[in-house]
Amino acid sequence: MHSTSAHPTVHRLDLGYFVRPASETGGPEPRVEPALAYLVEHDRGLLLFDTGIGAADPETEAHYRPRRRPLQAALAAVGATLADISLVVNCHLHFDHCGGNPLLAGKPILVQDVELATARRGDYTIDELIDFPGARYEQLTGEAEVWPGVRVVPTPGHTDGHQSLVLHHPDGTVVLAGQAHDFASHYASDHLARQAALDGAARPLPGYRPWLDRLAAFAPRRVYFAHDCSVWEPPHAP
Helix, strand or coil: CHHHHHCCEEEEEEEEEECCCCCHCCCCCCCCEEEEEEEECCCCEEEEEECCCCCCCCCHHHCCCECCHHHHHHHHCCCCEEEEEHEECCCCCCCCCCCHHHHHHHCCCEEHHHHHHHCCCCCCCCCCCCCCCCCCCEEEEEEEEECCEEEEEEECCCCCCEEEECCCCCCCEECCCCCCCHHHHHHHHHHHHHHHHHHHCCCCCCCCCCCCCHHHHEEEEEEEEECCCCEEECCCCC
């Protein structure tokens, strides 16, 4: 498995699913959501964006009813192993995004400093998934280019320390948005709300998340999400 920094390759990893109860969906029924991670091939090595659903306490297990696919199996399906991973980036530290981190002890894990501080205060995630033996965090404060053509961009909202990954690619920028939006359709709605505001459309208009201005500067051609198999693409290619 090999790529170049000019041509990073993204593999989507199926790490199972969970059942979000009706009390959290805003509707009358529960919703089944995938847990997706992404493996990025780069000439610096393999970058893993999120690591799946971690083991939780009995109350959380009953609440979300997760079905996990082992990270090792998901990596093997694309020709990789845990040992091959060079760098881990978590969009945030809820248990359904950092569950495989303890399997990657000794590997650098990039998180926003505010996210790690919040997780360490407790009552936020599963503590054993944060400070496990061999945990090696590299804390970021804001935006950073972590490898050539690979940039972490803060996208707060779901959590204060949420971050997304921007990958430069010859046929257009790819964004790994994590849970910046729950669904591609929500991202599309915010994207159009921003466009309407820029077009000077008559008010009232819906608001949109202010970091969309930063993501738009990269002119993304594809945006991937953690809990939605759909992929956002612009209505009109440049």
